[in-house]
Every structure is written in C-alpha cells, then in structure tokens.
Amino acid sequence: MRYSGWLVVVSAVLVASVGLGGCRGRSGSASTETSSSTGATAAEQAALLKQRGQAHLEAGEYNDAFVAFKRASELVSDDYDIAWGMAQADTELHNEVEALDWISLALKLRPESAEAMELKGRLYLRLGKTKAAIGALQRTVAKHPDHALAWLNLSAAYRISGDLAKAAEAAKNAIKADPKGATPHFALGDIYVIDDKLALAEQQYRAAIRKNPEHAVCYRRLADLYIVQKKNLDQARTWALKSDSIDAGDGTAASAAAWALFLQDKKVEALREMAKAAEDHPQNYRIWMRLGEILDDMGEHEKANKARQTAAQFAPRVGPQGQDDFSAEGG
Numbered sequence: 001m002r003y004s005g006w007l008v009v010v011s012a013v014l015v016a017s018v019g020l021g022g023c024r025g026r027s028g029s030a031s032t033e034t035s036s037s038t039g040a041t042a043a044e045q046a047a048l049l050k051q052r053g054q055a056h057l058e059a060g061e062y063n064d065a066f067v068a069f070k071r072a073s074e075l076v077s078d079d080y081d082i083a084w085g086m087a088q089a090d091t092e093l094h095n096e097v098e099a100l101d102w103i104s105l106a107l108k109l110r111p112e113s114a115e116a117m118e119l120k121g122r123l124y125l126r127l128g129k130t131k132a133a134i135g136a137l138q139r140t141v142a143k144h145p146d147h148a149l150a151w152l153n154l155s156a157a158y159r160i161s162g163d164l165a166k167a168a169e170a171a172k173n174a175i176k177a178d179p180k181g182a183t184p185h186f187a188l189g190d191i192y193v194i195d196d197k198l199a200l201a202e203q204q205y206r207a208a209i210r211k212n213p214e215h216a217v218c219y220r221r222l223a224d225l226y227i228v229q230k231k232n233l234d235q236a237r238t239w240a241l242k243s244d245s246i247d248a249g250d251g252t253a254a255s256a257a258a259w260a261l262f263l264q265d266k267k268v269e270a271l272r273e274m275a276k277a278a279e280d281h282p283q284n285y286r287i288w289m290r291l292g293e294i295l296d297d298m299g300e301h302e303k304a305n306k307a308r309q310t311a312a313q314f315a316p317r318v319g320p321q322g323q324d325d326f327s328a329e330g331g
Helices: 021-028 042-058 062-075 080-092 096-109 114-126 130-143 148-161 164-177 183-194 198-211 216-229 233-246 252-263 267-280 285-297 301-314
Strands: none
Touching (some): 062 080, 080 114, 114 148, 183 216, 216 233, 233 252, 252 267
C-alpha cells in the first residue's frame, strides 16, 4: 500500500504486562479491608467490596479495583458483577489471559451480555488471535447489532487480517450504530487510506471532525493526507497546527507542520520548527529523521548525521507484541 507507511492505525494499547504482585497488596490492603468483627455476612461484605471495586475502576485506580474484586470473589462465587469487574481490571492492567478466564465465567453466568461478549473479542484481538477475535465479535454483533464498539473492533480485526472490504463494511455498521460518534468515521477513514482511497478517507475524517471538533488525530490525518499528495500545503499546515494545539502528543503534528514548510521551500523556518519539535519530543525518532533530511538538503551533512544518530538511539528495537484495538473511548 503506497501510503500505509505514514499511517498509525488506531491507538496502541498492548504493552508489556504490568507486574502486579506486591503492588496489589500494598495499594489495596487498607482501602478494601473488611472486618469480620462487624458481623456482616459474606454476601454483604462482597457487596461492599464490589462497590469499592467499581469506584476504583471509575477513578482509574486499577490495582485497587483488582484487589477489591478479587477479595469479593473469594467471598462469593458465581457473581456476574464480580467476574465482570475482575475482567475489566485485568484488561486495564494488560493481563489479557487472566481477563479471558473471568470473561468466560461472566458469559457462563450471563451468556447474552453484550459487554462481556465484546470484551472477549477485544482480548483475542490484543493477543494477536485474529481469527478467534473475528468469530467472537461476529457473534457479538449478531446478537447486538447496535453495539458500535463491537463493530469497530470487528473492523479492526478484518483490517489486520487483510480483508479491507469487510473492514470497511464493519466500520459503516459502526457509524449506523453510533450516528453521533466521531470514532467510526475515523476508523473508516484509516481503512480508506490503507486502501489508497484518499478522497474517501478525507470525507470520513472531515465527517469525524464535524461530530467532534476537538479530534486532534483527525486533523493530523488530514494534514498527512495533503502532505503525502503535496496538495494545498498551507491547509495541511493549518490542520497540523490545529492538531498540535489540541494535543501535542509525541510531537508528530508539530513535525508535520514543519514538514509542510519544508515542502514549500521555506527551509529556514522549517529547520527552526523541526529542531524545536525534536527538542520538545526527543524520543520521537521520526522527528530526528526529518530533521536530518532538512539539514542534508541545506548542506549541513555533519549535523544531519548527528540527527540520524540521535534517531537511532530512540528507534524501537522490537516490534509490537500484539494487535491494536479500540478502547471504550475510541480511537
């Protein structure tokens, strides 16, 4: 695919598993302590722990949520809310295999649960089990055709498998399921870019921005589309700067804005902005590579080599360990 090199599809969510052993005990021991001296029954204690676990999940305190739900599971077995809470905590902590065990229990207790069915497919996707993910997510949307997140992750699974036609169809179904959402349009735009249908991609990114004017990545995608086509570079730069103003992220948008200047032969301004982007985001090796290209073009070969050497220091040494997916917040 001619333009797939610059495309960063969806948000990467799969990282090395977080070590939890000591951390769980320390973070949860005080906040989830339930004394038997109160005379509360096991069911009452479990109910209290479930409430605390849910509160910790909502606050983003995933270690504490794990501890609360785990202790609840030791008091009461075969409780859907506990199994679902454990699955969510494990998912956030990147313990996908353990999360699948809890999802299996949740689905045993509530076979038609849309949230559990969808998460099962998403976990398979994270683990790189694309065929299993497709099967699980197909079953989810068959039972729950209005589940936009399931359609989105089914689209991601098809895309990873190389079936762009089915990926696009699933993304269109996500748009139908979530007509007010920006993420389905964003996902469909990414698919069109991979399929080299750049005009259609632009339409989808613009649609996403209409529904969410603060969607930073969509502005950056539009800038990239125009830059790769060397089309209306002033507009490309405006979009890149807009993206950077909403969310600077790793500096990619600022780099795109500087590169648009370079393509317009405004080399001094481009050099200044690219150097500033590299200074602000030194771990983004792609910025250093672009800085090297600008310096080479200006005859500063020694400085260009130093920029490329810096890029090499930060370039990734290993590939991703699994597959991307859409989180509940979207891409």
